[in-house]
Amino acid sequence: MIQQAEVPVQDLIVDPFQSRDKAWTGDELDRRLADSIKDDGMMHDILVRPIDDVDVDLGATSTTETSDTVDADSDGNTDHKYAIITGSRRYHAAIEVGQETVSCKILSANDIEAAWRSLSENTERRDLSEQEIASQLNLIYELVRPLSDTEQQADTENGDLDLQQDRFDSEEEALEYIAERFYGRTDNNAIELVQGHLRTAKLPPEIQALFKDSDERSFTERDALENYGIDSRTTLGSGEGKSGTSREVVALHDTLEEQLDGDSLDATDAVLDAVGSLRFDAMSEQELRRSLREFRQEVSTALDSTSPESGQQAFRETLQEHTETLRELHEEVEPQRPFKKIDLLGPDTQRHSRWHVQAMRDRGVSSHSELVRELYMERLELLADNRGWS
Numbered sequence: 001m002i003q004q005a006e007v008p009v010q011d012l013i014v015d016p017f018q019s020r021d022k023a024w025t026g027d028e029l030d031r032r033l034a035d036s037i038k039d040d041g042m043m044h045d046i047l048v049r050p051i052d053d054v055d056v057d058l059g060a061t062s063t064t065e066t067s068d069t070v071d072a073d074s075d076g077n078t079d080h081k082y083a084i085i086t087g088s089r090r091y092h093a094a095i096e097v098g099q100e101t102v103s104c105k106i107l108s109a110n111d112i113e114a115a116w117r118s119l120s121e122n123t124e125r126r127d128l129s130e131q132e133i134a135s136q137l138n139l140i141y142e143l144v145r146p147l148s149d150t151e152q153q154a155d156t157e158n159g160d161l162d163l164q165q166d167r168f169d170s171e172e173e174a175l176e177y178i179a180e181r182f183y184g185r186t187d188n189n190a191i192e193l194v195q196g197h198l199r200t201a202k203l204p205p206e207i208q209a210l211f212k213d214s215d216e217r218s219f220t221e222r223d224a225l226e227n228y229g230i231d232s233r234t235t236l237g238s239g240e241g242k243s244g245t246s247r248e249v250v251a252l253h254d255t256l257e258e259q260l261d262g263d264s265l266d267a268t269d270a271v272l273d274a275v276g277s278l279r280f281d282a283m284s285e286q287e288l289r290r291s292l293r294e295f296r297q298e299v300s301t302a303l304d305s306t307s308p309e310s311g312q313q314a315f316r317e318t319l320q321e322h323t324e325t326l327r328e329l330h331e332e333v334e335p336q337r338p339f340k341k342i343d344l345l346g347p348d349t350q351r352h353s354r355w356h357v358q359a360m361r362d363r364g365v366s367s368h369s370e371l372v373r374e375l376y377m378e379r380l381e382l383l384a385d386n387r388g389w390s
Contacts, residue, residue: 001108004045006101007082012048012091015083017115019122019136024092027215033089038097045105046087047121054083055111082106085114086121112166115140116181130200130237130246131211137178137194138201143167145174200237200246203253204268210275211237211246228276236275236285245285248292249275255296256315259303265312277323295322 024030036043082104084091094102109117119136122128128136144167168174179190200211209221214233217225222232237245252274257267278291295318302314356371365371383389 003106005104005106007046007048007104007106008101009091009095009099010079011081012046012102012104013051013080013083014088014091015049015054015085015114015118017111017139018085018088018118019115019128019132024089025215029215030089030093030096034093034096037090037093037099042090042094042103044087044090045103046090047085047117048082048087048104048106049085049109049114050106051080051083053108053110053114083114085109085118110166112140112143115143119182129211129213129216129235130197131208132213132216134197134200134208134211134246137182137197141174141178141194141198144177146170196247196250199250203250206268207249207253207271210249211235224272225276228272230272230276230279236288245289245292248289248296252292252296255300259300260311260315261308264309265315270315274319277319278326280326283326291322291326295319298322 085107091102107117115136119128119133119140123133146167146169168177175191175194176186179186179194183190183193200208206221206224209217209225210230212221213235214222217232225232236249249271253267253271256270260267260270274292274295275288278295279288283291299315299318302318303311306314356368359375360366360368360371363371363374365374
């Protein structure tokens with residue numbers, strides 16, 4: 001049963017299971033929301049649950065980066081009465097304009113249901129980034145996955161037996177549960193999509209930032225991307241998890257983490273360096289995905305055939321070679337190539353595009369049609385000679 005009430009802002013705290021990684025940034029969109037609430041009031045109620053329904057330690061588990069959302073003492077206790085499931089931006093906007101109370105809908109929900117409710121409500125209101133969905137699905141997975149023997153023993157010793165009640169007996173059951181709730185099906189494709197999201201959520205934060213909306217990134221994350229030549233205004237992947245870009249980034253990170261000597265070159269730095277070097281403005285995400293896959297295969301071969309001490313040099317040389325090839329395609333061949341409706345990075349298209357541009361240079365012709373006419377006439381003359389045409 002849902003109740004409606006005016007709740008003092010000091011009684012509210014952002015729920016650790018809400019799906020927004022960064023509830024309030026103070027950017028233009030946030031200021032617009034604050035102005036709207038100031039002028040017209042809050043159009044939609046904030047969804048909350050009683051603080052007693054929250055099973056985890058609020059001070060230790062909050063997913064938001066905003067310092068004023070958690071106010072717990074050293075024992076993890078809090079004076080707040082309700083946790084915000086959805087509406088954290090509206091809550092911060094209300095505080096920004098000086099409101100003392102906000103209109104709330106109050107429902108009773110355990111941690112798992114609160115996490116699902118936050119994900120569904122925020123997805124309906126706007127398109128979540130692939131990183132936000134990955135983070136939320138991973139949070140839910142951590143709540144329902146089977147515990148290892150060591151984890152079960154630790155929970156028993158700490159008296160946290162309630163945390164084991166809603167867990168599945170196998171990882172397969174946990175994945176099927178998430179696939180059914182999020183995608184509405186449990187086929188292999190849905191399971192693989194869930195697993196892809198979970199792998200994305202395990203990436204280092206600096207790499208996860210690639211899949212965040214630009215306005216969701218912290219200043220530190222933006223600076224890190226810019227340092228590697230990555231435009232911090234762009235976002236990789238799609239919220240539906242269908243792009244496959246995160247899959248290639250995960251595979252590259254895993255390969256480099258396994259094969260590189262971390263003392264000479266960190267895998268996180270190497271991945272960001274590769275994305276920044278192999279991505280060009282005119283490149284589609286499909287082309288980037290293929291570039292990352294081909295680079296991963298070649299750099300893996302190079303690292304296999306060299307000593308750990310020379311791994312950094314092998315990585316740099318392979319990356320430079322790939323970058324130069326792509327630069328030729330996108331800066332020299334792309335503006336002139338005749339095969340505009342064909343994938344630029346297809347092997348046949350690459351080869352024929354290079355030949356076409358080289359033929360134009362060698363013959364000193366300025367247009368595709370002129371080159372095609374010359375080649376056509378030459379081919380006809382060759383056929384006539386070979387077949388005795390008069």
